[in-house]
Amino acid sequence: MTEHTAIDDGRTDAEDVADPGSDDPDVRTDGGEAIAPAGDDSPSFRERKERTDGLSRLTYEYFERSRREDQVLRDDSDYVERDVLGFPAWPHEMIRNLSITSFFVGVILFVSATMPPPLEAAANPTSTPAVILPDWYLYWSFGILKTEPLNLELAILGGEKIASDRTFAVLLHGPIIVMLFLVPFLNKGSARRPVEQPFWSAVGVFGVLLAFTMSLQAIVNLMAQRLPLLTADLILWLHLSIPFLGAVITYAVLKSMREGYMYDLNRRYYRLRPPR
Amino acid sequence: MSLERTDEFDRGDWIEEKDLSRVERGYLVTLMWLDKRFRLVDYLELLEDAYYKTNLQMPKSHTEQYNLDNKFWYWYPLYSLGSLSIIAYVILAISGALLGFYYSPSATTAAGQEATIAYNQMVFIMTDLNFGFMLRSIHRWAAQFMVAAVFLHMLRVYFTGAYKEPRELNWILGVVLILLTLLFGYSGYVLPWNQLAYWAAQIGLEMARSVPIIGEWAAQLLFGGFSPGAPTLMRMYILHVFVLPFVVTALIAIHVGIVWMQGIAEPH
Numbered sequence A: 001m002t003e004h005t006a007i008d009d010g011r012t013d014a015e016d017v018a019d020p021g022s023d024d025p026d027v028r029t030d031g032g033e034a035i036a037p038a039g040d041d042s043p044s045f046r047e048r049k050e051r052t053d054g055l056s057r058l059t060y061e062y063f064e065r066s067r068r069e070d071q072v073l074r075d076d077s078d079y080v081e082r083d084v085l086g087f088p089a090w091p092h093e094m095i096r097n098l099s100i101t102s103f104f105v106g107v108i109l110f111v112s113a114t115m116p117p118p119l120e121a122a123a124n125p126t127s128t129p130a131v132i133l134p135d136w137y138l139y140w141s142f143g144i145l146k147t148e149p150l151n152l153e154l155a156i157l158g159g160e161k162i163a164s165d166r167t168f169a170v171l172l173h174g175p176i177i178v179m180l181f182l183v184p185f186l187n188k189g190s191a192r193r194p195v196e197q198p199f200w201s202a203v204g205v206f207g208v209l210l211a212f213t214m215s216l217q218a219i220v221n222l223m224a225q226r227l228p229l230l231t232a233d234l235i236l237w238l239h240l241s242i243p244f245l246g247a248v249i250t251y252a253v254l255k256s257m258r259e260g261y262m263y264d265l266n267r268r269y270y271r272l273r274p275p276r
Numbered sequence B: 001m002s003l004e005r006t007d008e009f010d011r012g013d014w015i016e017e018k019d020l021s022r023v024e025r026g027y028l029v030t031l032m033w034l035d036k037r038f039r040l041v042d043y044l045e046l047l048e049d050a051y052y053k054t055n056l057q058m059p060k061s062h063t064e065q066y067n068l069d070n071k072f073w074y075w076y077p078l079y080s081l082g083s084l085s086i087i088a089y090v091i092l093a094i095s096g097a098l099l100g101f102y103y104s105p106s107a108t109t110a111a112g113q114e115a116t117i118a119y120n121q122m123v124f125i126m127t128d129l130n131f132g133f134m135l136r137s138i139h140r141w142a143a144q145f146m147v148a149a150v151f152l153h154m155l156r157v158y159f160t161g162a163y164k165e166p167r168e169l170n171w172i173l174g175v176v177l178i179l180l181t182l183l184f185g186y187s188g189y190v191l192p193w194n195q196l197a198y199w200a201a202q203i204g205l206e207m208a209r210s211v212p213i214i215g216e217w218a219a220q221l222l223f224g225g226f227s228p229g230a231p232t233l234m235r236m237y238i239l240h241v242f243v244l245p246f247v248v249t250a251l252i253a254i255h256v257g258i259v260w261m262q263g264i265a266e267p268h
Helices: A001-009 A013-018 A045-076 A089-114 A138-143 A164-169 A173-186 A199-219 A220-226 A232-274 B011-016 B022-038 B039-054 B069-079 B081-100 B115-128 B132-159 B165-190 B195-209 B217-223 B229-261
Strands: none
Touching: A013 A173, A089 B081, A089 B132, A089 B229, A138 A199, A138 B165, A164 A173, A164 B195, A164 B217, A173 B165, A199 A220, A199 A232, A199 B081, A199 B132, B011 B081, B022 B039, B039 B115, B069 B081, B069 B132, B069 B229, B081 B132, B081 B229, B132 B165, B165 B195, B195 B229, B217 B229
């Protein structure tokens, strides 16, 4: 207080708050109203500093609190930690891992010794080969490229297509990959076994079967040649309906399995806690 | 104040009272001398820590706690698919490095030759080089096994619901890794520069070009032009042996690290 009055030439604090800088209206060094309007509640540097201090303090308090909560959970839990439990890493786990590893490496070496790759013809830009195929793991993508009939003609645009067949097929990869990314955010809950989640297992079976039928779609032109009854369009619709069929069957089977599964669980439960 | 060094912990007296033999004394003095300079005790602590961790007796797992082992053991092969793909990846790295000694990513034709240098080098590896035929065969088959293991690994994770609550980000990382594995396979498929490789490059190029807006740019970035040629092969090569190995190895390390941190999601 004493320092304050000494600096402000004897003015009191009350005057200071009520009418800041009004002792001489001609000499104003704060830039006037335009820069710092009266009643502006933007924080001072001190306040800013305190706020950042507040954040770190908050973080610290949160950590303290969550540690305390963990301890409370641990105290409440009836899980008893014992001294020696499961298998030791050496030798048990290591011997199992080494045997699996050497078996797998052995299989690779055996297969590559018995089925080496052929010596193909050199690249020739002037002659397109009759059958172009990527490696098997990209068949699904190559099959998607042959789904032109899905690219519908829109009546609004006078029977024109929004995207060319090729662009459409390439863009069709997008939603499929995005669906894969979204899986954990669409299917929540604690169910783990397929019996406990028939719907999502059916979705999975749909995906697997779709990958297979899309791989077959990659050779649709060969199939249409060999099997005269199947037109290319018919094959495509077959390839889209087989996954649906598989999904429905999976759903039905798992649903009926769940009845028995839940019955078993319930029976065990009621044996422990008989109904009153 | 004296300029003589003081013995803060009174080590001299400590050694005296130990009544050591000459060898023991020499050892202890050397150890203390080295420790003062190199902080050996810290490393000894690390070693001790590693020793106890190797011989750690794991706490009872979920499977053991609820006696699921009799139901679990025949699913075990499905739970080793992730490590199988890593093993295949290691085999690929080794055989790929050996192949790289002899391969040359050049789609130009040397004077007096009919085929391109890349194709001729591939033929050299397969016909002239000792063990080269087997080497290429191993690299190719290990790639097939890796892709298969990665696909099956994803199916196992899906059908056992292992991507659920704490593990969403690792699932996303896994999807990224699968896409990168496919890109790895594709770029490797192009390298021999045979008929199928050339036309696979052609199809990839057309696919890249038909993406709206960024298509042409993507085609030029990945394939170095609008028709397959020397720049295409060079870019696929750099992708295959320089870019992807670093990225995929780093992502696999993160993927496994997260599994290590969060634990394996066991069936319920």
